[in-house]
Amino acid sequence: MNTVEIKSLTKNFDKITALNNLSLNIEKGKITGLIGADGAGKTTLLRTIIGLLIPDRGYIRTHGYNPAIQKDKLTPLIGYMPQKFGLYEDLTVIENLTLYADLKGVNIETGTQAKKNPLSTLTKKQENNSFEKMLEFTKLAPFKDRLAGALSGGMKQKLGLACTLLGNPEFLLLDEPSVGVDPISRKDLMQMVREMINPETTVLWSTAYLDEAHSFDTAVVIDKGKIIYEGNPHDLAATPQEFENKVIELMGGYKQEPSKIAENYEYKIISGEKTNTTCPVEADNLEKKYGSFYAVKNNSFCIKKGEIFGLLGPNGAGKSTSFKMMCGLAKPTGGTARIMGIDITRDPEKARSNLGYMAQKFSLYGSLTVKENLDFFASAYGIKFKNRARKVEQIIDVFGLKDYQNQKSEELPLGLKQRLSMACALIHNPPVLFLDEPTSGVDVLTRRDFWNHITSLAKKGVTILVTTHFMDEAEYCDRISLFYHGETIATGTPQELKDKAHAKTMEDTFITLIKESEDTNT
Amino acid sequence: MRILLALIKKEIKQILRDPSSIIIAFILPLISIIIYMYGINLDSVKVTMGIKNDDPNPETATLVKSFGHSKYVNSIYFDNLRDIETAIARSKIKGAVIIPNDFSTKLARGQNADLLIITDGSEVNTANYVQNYAVSIANNWLAASKYGSNTKPPAVNAEIRTWYNPDLNSHYFIVPGSIAITMTLIGILLTSLVVAREWERGTMEAMLSTSVKTIHIVLGKYIPYFILGILSLGFNIFLCVVIFQIPFRGSYTVLFLVSSLFLFTALGIGLNISSVLKNQFLASMVAMSLGFMPALMLSGLLFPINSMPVFFQHLTRIIPPRYYVSFIESEFMAGGVNSIRLENAVYLTILGLLFFAAVYKNTSMRLENVPYARAPKLSDSTNNPEVKE
Numbered sequence: 001m002n003t004v005e006i007k008s009l010t011k012n013f014d015k016i017t018a019l020n021n022l023s024l025n026i027e028k029g030k031i032t033g034l035i036g037a038d039g040a041g042k043t044t045l046l047r048t049i050i051g052l053l054i055p056d057r058g059y060i061r062t063h064g065y066n067p068a069i070q071k072d073k074l075t076p077l078i079g080y081m082p083q084k085f086g087l088y089e090d091l092t093v094i095e096n097l098t099l100y101a102d103l104k105g106v107n108i109e110t111g112t113q114a115k116k117n118p119l120s121t122l123t124k125k126q127e128n129n130s131f132e133k134m135l136e137f138t139k140l141a142p143f144k145d146r147l148a149g150a151l152s153g154g155m156k157q158k159l160g161l162a163c164t165l166l167g168n169p170e171f172l173l174l175d176e177p178s179v180g181v182d183p184i185s186r187k188d189l190m191q192m193v194r195e196m197i198n199p200e201t202t203v204l205w206s207t208a209y210l211d212e213a214h215s216f217d218t219a220v221v222i223d224k225g226k227i228i229y230e231g232n233p234h235d236l237a238a239t240p241q242e243f244e245n246k247v248i249e250l251m252g253g254y255k256q257e258p259s260k261i262a263e264n265y266e267y268k269i270i271s272g273e274k275t276n277t278t279c280p281v282e283a284d285n286l287e288k289k290y291g292s293f294y295a296v297k298n299n300s301f302c303i304k305k306g307e308i309f310g311l312l313g314p315n316g317a318g319k320s321t322s323f324k325m326m327c328g329l330a331k332p333t334g335g336t337a338r339i340m341g342i343d344i345t346r347d348p349e350k351a352r353s354n355l356g357y358m359a360q361k362f363s364l365y366g367s368l369t370v371k372e373n374l375d376f377f378a379s380a381y382g383i384k385f386k387n388r389a390r391k392v393e394q395i396i397d398v399f400g401l402k403d404y405q406n407q408k409s410e411e412l413p414l415g416l417k418q419r420l421s422m423a424c425a426l427i428h429n430p431p432v433l434f435l436d437e438p439t440s441g442v443d444v445l446t447r448r449d450f451w452n453h454i455t456s457l458a459k460k461g462v463t464i465l466v467t468t469h470f471m472d473e474a475e476y477c478d479r480i481s482l483f484y485h486g487e488t489i490a491t492g493t494p495q496e497l498k499d500k501a502h503a504k505t506m507e508d509t510f511i512t513l514i515k516e517s518e519d520t521n522t
Numbered sequence: 523m524r525i526l527l528a529l530i531k532k533e534i535k536q537i538l539r540d541p542s543s544i545i546i547a548f549i550l551p552l553i554s555i556i557i558y559m560y561g562i563n564l565d566s567v568k569v570t571m572g573i574k575n576d577d578p579n580p581e582t583a584t585l586v587k588s589f590g591h592s593k594y595v596n597s598i599y600f601d602n603l604r605d606i607e608t609a610i611a612r613s614k615i616k617g618a619v620i621i622p623n624d625f626s627t628k629l630a631r632g633q634n635a636d637l638l639i640i641t642d643g644s645e646v647n648t649a650n651y652v653q654n655y656a657v658s659i660a661n662n663w664l665a666a667s668k669y670g671s672n673t674k675p676p677a678v679n680a681e682i683r684t685w686y687n688p689d690l691n692s693h694y695f696i697v698p699g700s701i702a703i704t705m706t707l708i709g710i711l712l713t714s715l716v717v718a719r720e721w722e723r724g725t726m727e728a729m730l731s732t733s734v735k736t737i738h739i740v741l742g743k744y745i746p747y748f749i750l751g752i753l754s755l756g757f758n759i760f761l762c763v764v765i766f767q768i769p770f771r772g773s774y775t776v777l778f779l780v781s782s783l784f785l786f787t788a789l790g791i792g793l794n795i796s797s798v799l800k801n802q803f804l805a806s807m808v809a810m811s812l813g814f815m816p817a818l819m820l821s822g823l824l825f826p827i828n829s830m831p832v833f834f835q836h837l838t839r840i841i842p843p844r845y846y847v848s849f850i851e852s853e854f855m856a857g858g859v860n861s862i863r864l865e866n867a868v869y870l871t872i873l874g875l876l877f878f879a880a881v882y883k884n885t886s887m888r889l890e891n892v893p894y895a896r897a898p899k900l901s902d903s904t905n906n907p908e909v910k911e
Contacts, residue, residue: 050731052889071887075733086728090539091532102528103732163728 089149709788790877
């Protein structure tokens, strides 16, 4: 039996074809993973299935209803979590839950739906997603009076899921629920979904994490609005790593070519007294205190020339605060950082001139074109006017942005946006590169390509500091510092850390080391 | 009903937690009423003018003196014309009166005598005052002077009674008019943000996947802001009547009823802007230029509609604040004039219902034609590293 049946579905937006003659069945009672590059049509597909979008052509039935015209019959059966979780940031945890319970007509005591759909096959016993249980399960009970906007990423995600699970929906749709969330929160989320649903529940889970998708009953790979694979992920590959390679192959394959970006990069120090510092990037007892709370404490490290240094840790561990202090955007309350030997607290501008920075969010000017953005950053980084046009042209060419140079940057797909951000960060040939979650929400192909450039740049002598939530990416780092509660709990090469945790994967290493640190603290 | 109540409850909590809505509803009226009370004054004011007497004799000396005695004029005596020029240029005096050397001779002969009045045309209002004051002072002096018998008394004697506002105190209509401005701000500016905010933050998408219906969304926005508006209205009226002692001659019941109609209309405009644009920044700009500016300029509050060009006179007909300003001024100053009440109430009802229908129609229940729906922005709210668990 199928929860969703789709035949030859097409959906266009202006000139873009989001879904192209797509056919798909989603089996009842199974967890289906939806995998695809950015702009492949994942979100459009989810929205069409529940009637938020109307297809141009084709046949679609969800739970036997046509979502385009019977949306009101369908909504009581589904739980949908959009990408931004749909939480009201100015309401508290409990107020958000109450609101969604009211909107869904859910009984707060028992968690049952007041008006039960006659098609429902659930028994009374299974319907006990009460508030108490939700709060206990999400570990949000101590924070129930906190505003949703003041929660960390992982907690927001849990609250979003709790709101979605209210009323025991028979069909759960989650749109990239684990973007930008640390491995522990991701694991919790997965566990939460698996425990809260019953064998009858259908789950459709779109994700950029292939290890997640590998653990599902069914994997659906979507590319350019078409399904290119549908089936058991274990049939495709036995391990998550192989699965990732297979999926990349399905998407057209990734051919590792020498990085043009790195080839065109020429190492030079922009400003600095000592050209031969052993540590181009150095943190010296960095500390940030908010009141009596330490966001960052005794943070010291030295990154050698040409080294990729990864800063890992759960959401809210103080990674971003450290990052901001390192590039002079936040003032440390103690200690200092040096870039190319220049003290960031004494001469932040000079220190920064050696730095290329790629922020976590897309932070370019959306209404400017690709070329205009590059022009702007070239001038902001002090490239002389007479060299500017040539430099911008060269960088457009090297980064393969030629076809898009006159397009507004906000209209670019995420992968290209990210490439443009990197182009802007590298336009002045900085010897140091800071990357704050550069691959958050980026698909696997683009990530591969991105890391090819990063590792090639490091070989050219660029010193790189990077944060990420993708544990497979941590493997690219030469050294890793694991960060928790504002303090470094472990430093070393990926292999050293794995040995220390007696774990096989980086993911397990992360979880083990964090847990260990928690145990020693309590 | 449970859904609607939940949405209203949610909206009210959001209003209470958002300082800007409280500022617009309660602090802003206070500030604007103070400004209108003490800052803006459209009434006749005391002007300073220069006097130069080229015909010095005891009779003209009394004329000069009467300028000094007037309660509307401060007079400064000048000896030569150049000083007057500089004084006017420096705005020390707003005008000047020059008594020519043949002034008393001509009057003594029973001829018409000339009096030169110089005014500063760069300030039109003041120039009018200067002219009127000078003429009336001269005429009063003439009637009392020894030449008075030479002139005939005017055939028509004007007896002036100013109705509704005997003191011609402009505060009496501007301050109540400012209530219209506050109501417009709450109705249009505040609500222009609220639907757009839901689209931008993605809460609309989550809400649309629940059992919410169009009418819930629409009323869930109308009702809380209506309540806020009525509370603000009460506060405004309290300020006007109790604190600033503006006379109120109408009926409070009618005032609240018609104000409700106006609020209903203004909310319709704001919610339409918000539902159509789905972008807070755009919506606030449009609300300012389409909603607030016309309310200020074209409502008849600051500039009388009758003196506008014909095109603009017709344009004011589709601007709800026009009807409300007209109503509130008459309600405060004239008291219950049923024809005015009725006319304005009818127009406001028609506009209000039209806007309500438009809001209903423009409330999307799907993500079609929503710019945000096309290019999903990934996780810009998912990660908040500053916040600690």
